[in-house]
Amino acid sequence: MAGNLQHPFQCVQFIERQSSGLQDLLVASAGSRVYSYAVGNGQRLAVWPQNVESVNNESTGSTGPESSSDSQAPPEKKRKVSSENEQNEHSKSATESSDKSQPSVTWSTVPLLVPSSDGRHLVALTGEDKTIRVLKVAEDGTLEQISARSMPKRPSSIVLAGDDSTILSADKFGDVYSLPLIPSDNPARIQRNLRQAKVSAPVASNLTVHTKRNLASLEQQKKYLEQNGSQEKPGPDFEHQLLLGHVSLLTDLAFVSLQSESSNNKRSYVLTADKDEHIRVSRGPPQSHVIENYCLGHNSFVSSLCIPQWAPEFLVSGGGDGYLIVWKWLEGRIIERVSILDETSENKEVAVRGIWAASLSESADPSKVSNVILVAIDGSSKLLSYALEADGTLKSHSPIQVSGNVLSVSSMDRNGMILVSIDSVREAGSTQTWRTNPASAQTLVEAFGVKPETGGLQWEPITEGMASSINAQGTSSVPATISEKQKQEMNESLYNLGNLRKRGFGDDD
Amino acid sequence: MPAPPAKRQKRDNKDSQSQTPSEAGDGTKLPQKRYFRQRAHANPLSDHKLSYPLTPAHMDWASLFPEYVDPDPSKINLGGTRKLLKNVEVADIGCGFGGLLVGLAPLMPDTLMVGMEIRHLVIEYVRQRIDALRAQQQQLKSSTSSPHPNNETESSNTSAESPSNTAISPVAGGYQNISSLRSNTMKFLPNFFAKHQLSKIFICFPDPHFKVRKHKARIISETLNAEYAYVLRPGGLLYTITDVEGYHNWILEHFHDVPAKDGDNASKEGDNAKPAEVDVGSEGGIKDVWERVPDEELQHDPCIQCMKDSTEEGQKVTRNNGMKFVAVFRRKADPEWPA
Numbered sequence: 001m002a003g004n005l006q007h008p009f010q011c012v013q014f015i016e017r018q019s020s021g022l023q024d025l026l027v028a029s030a031g032s033r034v035y036s037y038a039v040g041n042g043q044r045l046a047v048w049p050q051n052v053e054s055v056n057n058e059s060t061g062s063t064g065p066e067s068s069s070d071s072q073a074p075p076e077k078k079r080k081v082s083s084e085n086e087q088n089e090h091s092k093s094a095t096e097s098s099d100k101s102q103p104s105v106t107w108s109t110v111p112l113l114v115p116s117s118d119g120r121h122l123v124a125l126t127g128e129d130k131t132i133r134v135l136k137v138a139e140d141g142t143l144e145q146i147s148a149r150s151m152p153k154r155p156s157s158i159v160l161a162g163d164d165s166t167i168l169s170a171d172k173f174g175d176v177y178s179l180p181l182i183p184s185d186n187p188a189r190i191q192r193n194l195r196q197a198k199v200s201a202p203v204a205s206n207l208t209v210h211t212k213r214n215l216a217s218l219e220q221q222k223k224y225l226e227q228n229g230s231q232e233k234p235g236p237d238f239e240h241q242l243l244l245g246h247v248s249l250l251t252d253l254a255f256v257s258l259q260s261e262s263s264n265n266k267r268s269y270v271l272t273a274d275k276d277e278h279i280r281v282s283r284g285p286p287q288s289h290v291i292e293n294y295c296l297g298h299n300s301f302v303s304s305l306c307i308p309q310w311a312p313e314f315l316v317s318g319g320g321d322g323y324l325i326v327w328k329w330l331e332g333r334i335i336e337r338v339s340i341l342d343e344t345s346e347n348k349e350v351a352v353r354g355i356w357a358a359s360l361s362e363s364a365d366p367s368k369v370s371n372v373i374l375v376a377i378d379g380s381s382k383l384l385s386y387a388l389e390a391d392g393t394l395k396s397h398s399p400i401q402v403s404g405n406v407l408s409v410s411s412m413d414r415n416g417m418i419l420v421s422i423d424s425v426r427e428a429g430s431t432q433t434w435r436t437n438p439a440s441a442q443t444l445v446e447a448f449g450v451k452p453e454t455g456g457l458q459w460e461p462i463t464e465g466m467a468s469s470i471n472a473q474g475t476s477s478v479p480a481t482i483s484e485k486q487k488q489e490m491n492e493s494l495y496n497l498g499n500l501r502k503r504g505f506g507d508d509d
Numbered sequence: 510m511p512a513p514p515a516k517r518q519k520r521d522n523k524d525s526q527s528q529t530p531s532e533a534g535d536g537t538k539l540p541q542k543r544y545f546r547q548r549a550h551a552n553p554l555s556d557h558k559l560s561y562p563l564t565p566a567h568m569d570w571a572s573l574f575p576e577y578v579d580p581d582p583s584k585i586n587l588g589g590t591r592k593l594l595k596n597v598e599v600a601d602i603g604c605g606f607g608g609l610l611v612g613l614a615p616l617m618p619d620t621l622m623v624g625m626e627i628r629h630l631v632i633e634y635v636r637q638r639i640d641a642l643r644a645q646q647q648q649l650k651s652s653t654s655s656p657h658p659n660n661e662t663e664s665s666n667t668s669a670e671s672p673s674n675t676a677i678s679p680v681a682g683g684y685q686n687i688s689s690l691r692s693n694t695m696k697f698l699p700n701f702f703a704k705h706q707l708s709k710i711f712i713c714f715p716d717p718h719f720k721v722r723k724h725k726a727r728i729i730s731e732t733l734n735a736e737y738a739y740v741l742r743p744g745g746l747l748y749t750i751t752d753v754e755g756y757h758n759w760i761l762e763h764f765h766d767v768p769a770k771d772g773d774n775a776s777k778e779g780d781n782a783k784p785a786e787v788d789v790g791s792e793g794g795i796k797d798v799w800e801r802v803p804d805e806e807l808q809h810d811p812c813i814q815c816m817k818d819s820t821e822e823g824q825k826v827t828r829n830n831g832m833k834f835v836a837v838f839r840r841k842a843d844p845e846w847p848a
Contacts (some may be wrong), residue, residue, distance in 0.1 A: 172724075265847075296564040
């Protein structure tokens with residue numbers, strides 16, 4: 001596949017299945033597709049959507065235009081190879097899909113992948129159509145869509161809660177919804193959505209508006225309603241519930257259960273981060289309207305939350321202000337603030353792309369584990385590595401240098417390995433400049449393990465095996481003839497954290 | 510629909526004039542509202558040039574309530590400013606031209622109250638108004654040697670918009686207990702107030718945002734009510750008043766006090782056990798932190814009359830023979846954790 005640039009993996013996730021007697025999987029999204037690989041030898045097991053050949057040329061060719069014009073744009077010429085398959089999928093879903101007989105995929109990216117902890121399901125968010133798709137992960141690693149639910153606003157973060165039974169989705173409108181992982185067969189139990197409460201008549205009356213202009217427009221409204229009837233957009237017609245909301249754009253979401261000190265029960269919490277510097281700690285459903293506290297301390301947007309499984313009382317957060325903050329989140333207390341600014345670089349506008357917690361077993365002695373916090377900066381080829389000490393402070397290790405911008409990280413704890421997905425399309429350190437001369441074999445992922453050593457933690461690359469196998473199999477190609485505008489759109493969709501910075505102000509200031 | 514440029518021009522001219530009257534005299538002259546007119550709507554969803562503290566512990570309250578600054582200069586908050594002797598306890602969210610604050614000031618002379626408003630011209634008016642009122646009171650205090658602070662009946666007169674400086678009477682608290690600041694509370698309320706800090710929140714004549722598409726911009730919603738519950742202490746009250754009946758019903762609905770179910774108000778008060786039959790969507794809903802205060806209880810609450818008559822919007826509604834709908838909600842204690 002040399003010559004053409006290939007879609008990088010936007011999201012990689014490890015699916016642990018060994019405890020249920022199955023092979024562990026790695027799932028990764030690139031372009032409009034999701035791939036599954038066998039952990040170990042890295043052999044590709046499946047591609048979703050399945051109609052690889054037919055979609056291949058189309059989806060890559062239309063990545064650009066689709067991202068700009070949504071699914072409304074006149075579709076390019078498409079062969080109806082996949083229609084049967086698609087309709088099958090849609091008939092199973094509870095969404096209004098009757099009008100969607102479009103044969104090809106309606107998205108060009110899959111920004112989020114969230115596996116269930118039992119490894120049987122994978123929740124995928126598809127980009128432009130804002131649709132949460134639940135895929136069934138078969139024993140052999142193949143993926144099959146079992147439901148598609150189109151959300152009212154684009155979700156920015158998704159987690160699974162309550163023993164995998166519930167999807168929590170935080171969106172760009174500031175709301176968090178919960179939906180069952182598997183929609184119940186009985187669609188009658190649809191929660192009413194307050195925000196889309198029925199309004200069939202204008203709420204204003206000549207008691208409440210007085211100016212000539214307002215009265216005239218009220219008259220217009222009434223006339224319009226008489227002629228056309230209420231033209232409200234109906235809310236989603238699947239079972240869902242509004243849990244909480246910020247009046248801001250939500251960037252990340254975390255769900256955590258803690259053993260309560262006073263009782264034997266576990267208490268669950270939902271943490272939400274927004275563009276306006278807030279981290280909110282709410283109780284888990286069904287009491288998500290009870291806010292326990294706020295973690296305030298970031299000076300710019302918050303983009304990532306990470307609560308390590310091995311130390312759930314701590315939260316590591318990052319955003320646009322050049323700091324990581326470690327919190328004792330239940331008290332809203334800052335333990336430590338750690339600068340992530342590169343002293344040598346002039347760029348002070350860094351944004352944290354992701355924070356991951358890994359607990360890696362040593363290959364020689366599985367009882368020895370290294371607990372690490374990994375931090376990726378948007379548009380940087382350095383993956384920062386820290387140890388989280390028992391008192392909650394971060395101890396910096398030497399960072400991991402990879403060959404391109406870090407996009408996503410997945411840790412395979414028991415294998416003592418992390419897999420880093422690399423942007424092989426753009427130059428390292430740039431979110432805009434495309435590589436001109438693609439190497440013969442593109443690097444999509446790089447694997448690293450912990451070097452057994454005394455003292456500070458050292459990483460060493462694992463070149464053989466899984467990573468090289470995944471790289472060799474490649475992903476779909478980005479067409480060579482893609483226009484500058486399309487490139488721009490692809491950059492935007494992959495690197496959008498910069499938009500969270502406050503630049504424009506309200507026009508009344 | 511953007512306003513035609515000509516209109517904007519006119520407003521800009523007024524803006525520049527607004528500088529002049531504020532500097533007049535010894536600061537006891539009340540500002541004139543006509544220099545501070547601003548479009549009635551501000552988009553709460555957009556970024557404004559706002560300043561807000563990092564946390565409530567960083568908030569500079571000392572400059573807003575100089576009379577209440579702790580005399581001990583070593584008591585400094587995280588923002589490096591002096592601490593107050595007491596915390597702000599009442600917030601008027603969307604205070605507009607400040608009528609409610611001025612009306613409430615003598616009713617609760619020892620309680621610190623702050624008005625919050627997103628429109629910068631309007632908040633500048635309120636600031637100047639309170640400065641002038643404070644200066645008047647100070648002047649009065651120094652000129653008359655025999656102050657008689659119990660003057661509640663007369664004080665309510667001063668709350669009425671009276672540009673003339675005639676008949677200034679002493680007012681309990683001397684307006685030192687009220688202040689105002691610019692903020693978008695829909696985003697930044699938790700930056701100003703700590704958990705359970707407030708005892709009362711007023712939301713008077715909120716922007717109705719009639720269009721369904723704009724409902725997210727409404728200042729009352731189920732999701733924002735969770736934030737109000739956070740800053741309000743258990744037992745604290747949230748007052749709402751509106752002249753739009755549809756909005757009133759919206760408010761009731763978003764506190765899960767559906768109008769049709771008004772009848773069973775009594776049963777809710779008795780115990781906090783959930784009613785056997787829970788309506789769809791309210792399972793563990795916002796209702797277990799809020800309850801509506803029955804009208805009988807409100808009859809003796811002077812704040813209600815103040816909301817109806819002291820607010821500029823309330824007076825306007827009276828002039829236009831409109832209706833006024835009041836709903837007050839009590840913040841209940843947090844529910845027990847589910848077993």
